[in-house]
Amino acid sequence: MADSQVLVDVRGLKKHFTKEKTIFGRDSDVLKAVDGVSFQIRKGETFGLVGESGSGKSTVGRCLLRLYDYTEGEVRFDGQPISKLKEKRLKPFRRRIQSIFQDPYSSLNPSLNVLELISEPMKIHGIYKGAASKEEIASLLEKVGLKREQLYRYPHEFSGGQRQRISIARALSVRPEFVVCDEPVSALDVSVQAQVVNMLEDLQAEFGLTYLFIAHDLSMVRHISDRIGVMYGGRLVEVADSDELYENPLHPYTQALLSSILEPDPRGSRERILFDRNAGRFSSLETSELREVSHGHFVADYQWISN
Numbered sequence: 001m002a003d004s005q006v007l008v009d010v011r012g013l014k015k016h017f018t019k020e021k022t023i024f025g026r027d028s029d030v031l032k033a034v035d036g037v038s039f040q041i042r043k044g045e046t047f048g049l050v051g052e053s054g055s056g057k058s059t060v061g062r063c064l065l066r067l068y069d070y071t072e073g074e075v076r077f078d079g080q081p082i083s084k085l086k087e088k089r090l091k092p093f094r095r096r097i098q099s100i101f102q103d104p105y106s107s108l109n110p111s112l113n114v115l116e117l118i119s120e121p122m123k124i125h126g127i128y129k130g131a132a133s134k135e136e137i138a139s140l141l142e143k144v145g146l147k148r149e150q151l152y153r154y155p156h157e158f159s160g161g162q163r164q165r166i167s168i169a170r171a172l173s174v175r176p177e178f179v180v181c182d183e184p185v186s187a188l189d190v191s192v193q194a195q196v197v198n199m200l201e202d203l204q205a206e207f208g209l210t211y212l213f214i215a216h217d218l219s220m221v222r223h224i225s226d227r228i229g230v231m232y233g234g235r236l237v238e239v240a241d242s243d244e245l246y247e248n249p250l251h252p253y254t255q256a257l258l259s260s261i262l263e264p265d266p267r268g269s270r271e272r273i274l275f276d277r278n279a280g281r282f283s284s285l286e287t288s289e290l291r292e293v294s295h296g297h298f299v300a301d302y303q304w305i306s307n
């Protein structure tokens with residue numbers, strides 16, 4: 001992939017959390033939420049991230065937003081390494097990289113009206129210019145499907161879907177280039193999910209945005225994503241163009257995920273037992289680095305471990 005096309009370049013990213021020490025003073029356990037993930041997102045594309053609950057998707061998103069420092073690895077944004085930047089040097093990136101999260105209820109300050117909510121990030125980044133900006137916000141409000149008359153309303157006067165539209169306008173008010181969308185419609189009524197996803201696609205085209213789109217709903221991810229990465233236990237096990245991944249999944253975990261035969265694991269373990277078709281029995285998987293098996297289709301090598 002030519003470097004000029006790459007907006008987000010993630011190399012060997014690891015984020016380990018240290019669990020609290022027990023009262024017996026035993027060595028603390030380390031939870032490897034993200035354990036060596038590499039991928040690139042091209043300018044203007046949507047990169048989907050799927051995988052079960054706890055596989056590390058949100059942690060990847062939060063690392064790209066630099067809400068976390070990482071344990072290891074490097075993230076380059078538009079060619080510039082952002083992993084080690086201190087807050088002052090990070091500030092321009094805090095404008096260029098925005099986020100939309102799942103919960104439209106807790107993410108909006110209830111004491112601010114829509115105008116205040118949307119102008120807040122603009123003020124933080126020093127791009128709020130009085131009347132002109134107010135007009136810009138009113139027009140942005142229309143672009144997310146709300147009315148300019150609603151500028152002086154408060155969050156509690158809106159439905160969940162409308163609040164998510166306000167969050168989207170807030171994220172876009174500072175003219176970002178990249179938006180981390182972490183389950184942006186999962187908390188919404190099924191009837192409005194598609195509307196919001198379609199709107200995100202329209203806004204992407206209009207503003208030339210690049211998305212990381214994290215989701216559970218596999219049909220939704222396929223629809224919106226150009227390429228998709230599958231996460232399993234803190235690692236990427238497969239990356240491919242959207243249609244290719246769905247039509248020709250190569251990793252046993254991807255195959256299981258797509259055929260929706262995965263029941264929640266009763267042991268709560270992050271190491272799944274999957275069906276090994278060749279051996280005709282259930283086994284654990286040990287997966288390693290991604291390898292390109294055909295043009296643009298990457299799969300992690302894996303080994304079945306008999307229990």
Ligand SMILES: Nc1ncnc2c1ncn2[C@@H]1O[C@H](COP(=O)(O)OP(=O)(O)OP(=O)(O)O)[C@@H](O)[C@H]1O
Binds near residue numbers: 056
């Ligand atoms: N701040 C934290 N401190 C400690 N452990 C964490 C923290 N955040 C996440 N984890 C753990 O890291 C693992 C990955 O969590 P993450 O939220 O990234 O998963 P996810 O794929 O987004 O799951 P979901 O689909 O449920 O949102 C989980 O085991 C989680 O409990």
Ligand SMILES: [Mg+2]
Binds near residue numbers: 057058059
């Ligand atoms: Mg998550």
